[in-house]
Amino acid sequence: MDNTTQPTTSGMTGLIEDWVSDKDAFKNVSWGKTMMWIFLLSDTFIFSCFLVGYMSVRMTTDVPWPNASEVFALTIAGEHIPLILIAIMTFVLITSSGTMAMAVNCGYRRQRKQAAVLMLVTAVFGVCFVGMQAFEWTKLIEEGVRPWGNPMGAPQFGAAFFMITGFHGFHVSIGVIYLTVVALKVLRGDYEERGYEIVEITGLYWHFVDLVWVFIFAFFYLW
Amino acid sequence: MAYADDVENEELHEPTGFIWKYVWSQDHKVIAIQYSTTAILVGLVALVLSGMMRMQIGFPGSIDMDSTAYYQAMTMHGMIMVIYLLTAIFLGGFGNYLIPLMVGARDMVFPFVNMLSFWFYLVSVLVLLASFFVPGGPTGAGWTLYPPQAITAGTPGSEWGIILMLVSLIIFIIAATMGGLNYVTTVLQARTHGMTMFRMPLTVWGIFVATILALLAFPALFVSGVMMLLDQTIGTSFFMPDMMQFGSQLDYSGGSPILFQHLFWFFGHPEVYIVALPAFGLVSDLISIHARRSIFGYRMMVWAIVSIGVLSFVVWAHHMYVSGMNPYFGFFFATTTLVIAVPTALKVYNWLLTLWRGNIHLTVPMLYSLAFIVTFLVGGLTGLFLGNVVVDIPLSDTYFVVAHFHMVMGVAPILVVFGSIYHWYPKMTGRMLHDGIGKLHFWITFLGTYLIYFPMHYLGFLGMPRRYYAYEDYPFIPESAQSLNAFITVVAIVVGISQLLFLFNLAYSYFKGAPSGGNPWRATSLEWLTPETPPKHGNWGTSLPVVHRWAYDYGVPGAELDYVPQTTSPEEVPVHESDHDE
Numbered sequence: 001m002d003n004t005t006q007p008t009t010s011g012m013t014g015l016i017e018d019w020v021s022d023k024d025a026f027k028n029v030s031w032g033k034t035m036m037w038i039f040l041l042s043d044t045f046i047f048s049c050f051l052v053g054y055m056s057v058r059m060t061t062d063v064p065w066p067n068a069s070e071v072f073a074l075t076i077a078g079e080h081i082p083l084i085l086i087a088i089m090t091f092v093l094i095t096s097s098g099t100m101a102m103a104v105n106c107g108y109r110r111q112r113k114q115a116a117v118l119m120l121v122t123a124v125f126g127v128c129f130v131g132m133q134a135f136e137w138t139k140l141i142e143e144g145v146r147p148w149g150n151p152m153g154a155p156q157f158g159a160a161f162f163m164i165t166g167f168h169g170f171h172v173s174i175g176v177i178y179l180t181v182v183a184l185k186v187l188r189g190d191y192e193e194r195g196y197e198i199v200e201i202t203g204l205y206w207h208f209v210d211l212v213w214v215f216i217f218a219f220f221y222l223w
Numbered sequence: 224m225a226y227a228d229d230v231e232n233e234e235l236h237e238p239t240g241f242i243w244k245y246v247w248s249q250d251h252k253v254i255a256i257q258y259s260t261t262a263i264l265v266g267l268v269a270l271v272l273s274g275m276m277r278m279q280i281g282f283p284g285s286i287d288m289d290s291t292a293y294y295q296a297m298t299m300h301g302m303i304m305v306i307y308l309l310t311a312i313f314l315g316g317f318g319n320y321l322i323p324l325m326v327g328a329r330d331m332v333f334p335f336v337n338m339l340s341f342w343f344y345l346v347s348v349l350v351l352l353a354s355f356f357v358p359g360g361p362t363g364a365g366w367t368l369y370p371p372q373a374i375t376a377g378t379p380g381s382e383w384g385i386i387l388m389l390v391s392l393i394i395f396i397i398a399a400t401m402g403g404l405n406y407v408t409t410v411l412q413a414r415t416h417g418m419t420m421f422r423m424p425l426t427v428w429g430i431f432v433a434t435i436l437a438l439l440a441f442p443a444l445f446v447s448g449v450m451m452l453l454d455q456t457i458g459t460s461f462f463m464p465d466m467m468q469f470g471s472q473l474d475y476s477g478g479s480p481i482l483f484q485h486l487f488w489f490f491g492h493p494e495v496y497i498v499a500l501p502a503f504g505l506v507s508d509l510i511s512i513h514a515r516r517s518i519f520g521y522r523m524m525v526w527a528i529v530s531i532g533v534l535s536f537v538v539w540a541h542h543m544y545v546s547g548m549n550p551y552f553g554f555f556f557a558t559t560t561l562v563i564a565v566p567t568a569l570k571v572y573n574w575l576l577t578l579w580r581g582n583i584h585l586t587v588p589m590l591y592s593l594a595f596i597v598t599f600l601v602g603g604l605t606g607l608f609l610g611n612v613v614v615d616i617p618l619s620d621t622y623f624v625v626a627h628f629h630m631v632m633g634v635a636p637i638l639v640v641f642g643s644i645y646h647w648y649p650k651m652t653g654r655m656l657h658d659g660i661g662k663l664h665f666w667i668t669f670l671g672t673y674l675i676y677f678p679m680h681y682l683g684f685l686g687m688p689r690r691y692y693a694y695e696d697y698p699f700i701p702e703s704a705q706s707l708n709a710f711i712t713v714v715a716i717v718v719g720i721s722q723l724l725f726l727f728n729l730a731y732s733y734f735k736g737a738p739s740g741g742n743p744w745r746a747t748s749l750e751w752l753t754p755e756t757p758p759k760h761g762n763w764g765t766s767l768p769v770v771h772r773w774a775y776d777y778g779v780p781g782a783e784l785d786y787v788p789q790t791t792s793p794e795e796v797p798v799h800e801s802d803h804d805e
Contacts, residue, residue, distance in 0.1 A: 020420035025411040031332040035408045038438065042400060045442035049489075053446060053482060057461055061477030148458035148474065155476055159459035163449070 036201045040208045047212050050167060051219055054160040066152035068221050071145075072136070086221050089132045090213065093172075096125030097210045100203045107196030112186050115199055119183035122206065126176040133169050137162070161220070168216055171209045178202055237760045249334035250760055251319045254341050256651065258315030261341075265348050266308035267722075272296040274719045281712025283693050290692040291379040294363030297690060299351075301366025302388070305494065306395060307348055309636055313501035314399065314437065315344060317643060318406050318430045320651070324750035325427050327415025327768045329761045331405040340405070343398035347391045354380065354387035362388045365690060367491070370462035370483050371475075374455040377468075385455060389448045396441045396448075403434045415749075417770035421525070422789070424748045424774040425518065428525050429504020432532040433497045439536070440493035447486035454478070484546055488539035495632055496535040500528055502639040503570055506592050508774075509642055510574055512746045513589035514581030515785055517775035520573045527566035527573075534563045544612050545619050553612040560610035564603070571600060582778075582785075586744075587661035591642025594669045595635055602631025605680065620690070623683025626676045634672045641668070641725065648729075649743050653756050654736030657728050664724040671718035678707050747788050748774040772798045 019025055026034060058065055069082035076084065103118035140161070147162050149155040182202045185191065191198055238244050245253060276296050278286045288296070319337070323330055331337045354361040363379030364372060372378045373385055380388075410423070410431045423431075450461040454475075462483045463475030511518040518524060540548060540556040574596055583589065605627040609615045618624065641664075648656050687700055694700055694708070742751040754764040768790050776787035782796045 022419065023414055023416060025420065029412065031408055031412055034412050035333065035404050038404055038407050039400070042404075042438040042442060045439050046445055049443050049446035049486060053450060053461065053486065056482045056485075057477070057479055060479040060482070061460075063477055147453065148460070155460050156478070159453065159461060163453060163459075167449075 030197055032201050033197065033204070036204050040204065043208065044212075047167075047215070050164050051215065054156075054164060054220065057156040057160065058154070061154040061156050063154040065154050066150070066157050068223070071140070071152060072221060083221060085132060085136055086217065089129055089136075090217055092125050092132070093129050093210050093213050096122045096129070097207055099125065100206045104200045104203045107186070107199035110196065112189065112192075112196070115196065116183045116187035119179050119186065119199065119202070123176045123179040123183065126172050126179065126206075130169055130172055130176070133165060133172075137165075164216060164220060168209070168212060171212070175206050175209050178205065247338065249330070249338045251323050251331050251334065251337060252651070252758065254337055255316050255318075255320035257341050258319060258344065259312050259317075261345055261348060262308045262312040262316060265303055265352070266312075268352070269300045269303035269308065270719055270722065272300040272303075274716055276300065277712040277715045279692070280694070281709040283695065291360070291363060293692045294365070294690075295361045295379050295384070298363050298366050298368075298388075299355075299361050303351070304633065305366065305498070306392070307351065309498045309632075309640075310399070310437070310494070311344060312640060313498060313636070314406065314430065314434060315341065315402055317426070317501060317505065317647075318434065319402070320647065321426055321750060322406055322409050322430060323413075324650075324753070324758065324762060325424050325748055325774075326410060326413065327418050327749050327763070327770060328409055328413040329763060329767070332408045332413050333405055336401050337405045340398045340402035343394055343401065347394035347398060350387055350391040350394060354384045354391075357383040357387060359383050367484075367487060368451070369487075370451060370454065370480050371464065371466060374451065374463075375466070375468065375473075381455075386452065389452045389455075392448050393445060393452075396445045399437055399441055403438045406430065406434045407438070415767045415770060418749075418789075421522065422770060422773045424504075425507040425521070425524055425528070426501070426504040428528050429500040429502070429507075432528050433500040436493040436500070436532050436535060437497050440490045440497065442490075443486045444490035447483055447490075450486075451483065481543075481546055481548060484543050485540070488542045489536075491542060492539040493532075493535045496531055498632060498636050500532065502595070502636040503528060505643045506595050506639050507570075507574065507577075508748070509588045509592040509639075509646055510577050511775055511777065512646075512744050513586050513592065514578050514583045515777050516577055516581035517777050518573070519576035519579075520569075521773065521775060523569060524573055527569050530566045531563060534559060534566070538563060541610055541615075544615050550612075557610055557612050561607070564607065564610075567603060571596060571603075586645075587656070587658060587665060588642040588646040588744075590662070590665050590669075591638045591645065594665070595638045595642065598630055598638060598672065599635040602627055602629075602635055606631060618683060620688055621683040622679045622687050622689055625689045626679035626683060629679075630672075630676050634676070638669070641665070644729075646744065647750075648732070649739030649756070650750055650753075651757055652733055652736070653739055654732050655739045655743060656732045656736060660724055660728045660731075664721060664728065667721040667724075668718055671714050671721070674714040675711050675718065678711055682707060745784070745786050747776055747786050749789055752788055752790055772796075 072086050073080060073082040074084050075081075099118050100122045103115045103122065106112075106115035106118060140158075144151045145158045145161070147159045150158045179202055182198055186196065186199065238248065238250075244250075248254060248257075273296075275286060275288055276293060279288050279293055319331070322328075359380050359382050361380050362368065362373065362384035364381070364385065368385070368388070372381075374381050376382075378385075410420075410427060414420075414423075450459070453459040454461055454463055458474055460475045460478035462480050463473070463478040464480060465476050466473045507518055507524060538556055538559045540552050541560045544553050544556075605623070609618060609624065609627055645656050645661055648654075682704055685700060685704055687694065687704055694705065739756070741753065741756045744751070749768055749770070750758075752768060753762055770789045771792050772787065772789055774789055776782075776789075776791075776796070778785050779787050779796060779799075787796050
């Protein structure tokens, strides 16, 4: 019907030709999925700015930075283990990414019950994560850590900690609600006609939140 | 099919009742007009504030304005004009109205999110205006809101005003994100048959790239806003160093004020292009249509827009040459700043070459477009002064900066806004704006602009600092500068009042304007080819248009008319694909 130019060249020019020459820039990608990817790109910049801001104040403050592996150590059954809670939290969140991926797979196989159950399992892992985070916050607050100061060292430690983990925890909580709502609609059969791409879109968000945690883990807890 | 969004076969549910049609509307055209109206109204507040400031500078003591009120007016004027007027009207106004029409879509991809975008924007405006009524008034920290002074006692509005300002900005960012996701997705995925990206009008390209910049630059403002809000409310020290005030140590320690400047300008410089790129796009279309000539170097224009967008992310610290950052940064940022002049100059040359041997109609949109080119050129040339570190240092914080900034980022985009409203008003209402009033408004605004801002360059060379409440008793400022200040004030008041002509024209023509018909400018792009004018819900009636050519087929040899609409098939008028590749 229309005379769109067929890409004939290769390399960079061919790539661009291919990209611009059709109705959709991304073939067979739905509007919702495109929009989620673009949103995640924007959100990446938010978390990057938070992390850059944290690293920057860590360099400018003239008080020594507290030793993260000591602050986040727990004594379990008489054993003093550094970073153990954070390790468990990371494990839980990465496991939840696994169940999420399985849910996406089940969705495309149109096994809607399995997909919904796996999404709910993912949400439960998310709740566990937020619960452990609440425990961690409580423990630090009891030890005297405040956004404006703490007994261990630089006041920016508490400020950055509460701000960054708080913002991430907020994302996880939103994700849990999002997952639950979509899972219930999947279970009810709302997507029988349109197909189960929505599970993948939800999954994109969830994997993103997990990925961000890996960076927070590396830059805040391990550094 | 699980993947593709089946727009063609989707049934249209036209909303009924006044509320659903015009208030809680999900139609991109209504949302666009809601956005534009709000932006223009809040812009009027900022215009009045600037008139009050000019009165104080030109005729000190003539109005009841103390230094606190002066700084508050200055801050609010800047923030409103840059964010709540220009950003909102280009993306929320023109973006919303023109993107779906120009790419041949029925609406934005997620109309509900689009509607939320407007309502969040409205809330952000209300929160901002509420700061006039809280104890201490709005913030007077300057529109850049630099800490530590923005949240330190002694600065106007450091208690409540700044909080409302930051909250309002955060809400605005949420609104801009919801809108922006829609615009980008619509351009990428919802174009009609045959509308390849290299057949889109440059307006769409400009708004598209600007929206991507907004989605990537606003996060930095969001983060700096959150951090400053925490500094102000619960006493964290992100931006606050150890400080003494009135002989006592404040409760802050070890923060980095310069971090705020980096975050702010990482947003702030792309912001300049968030406003400028849509203006580039719109003006390209105005020039091409009103000169009856295909745009010169279409692909080059697109690449210039894209490369300006990319470069705009690596020039931010040229706003910080005097901030005390590492001088080696200055070298890097001066280089990137001057490099960005290359694609920008390319665009100016292409506009001129489009006009060359064109059949120039001096309509009101064309007048505004020509004024834009001249004004943008003047503002751009003074940018070369300020982009070089050694020249910038003596000029920084003088009226030279004020003049440069207002020329290039204030007046130039506003001229495009006016020109574009004259151009697209017939599509929005079915009536032409009054030509005579339009020309009067144009000449007052255009000449007035030069009478206001040209002298300011000179005041800047004299060393007159910006942001001062009063200029008496400074030995280095000659007394004659004050008469120039008074002159500028008189012109500014005249130009300010003359904007009533424009508002009157909008209202008058809505009822009494000459009927325009569907395509009064004899243009080729899709928005002029809708079955009804103004377009109905769903834009295209029963079937979507099919596009066969680019949007710039003017004066095609062998064609019957001097313009060939984008929907004309190649059998009727042959398509020269090579036209696109100049």
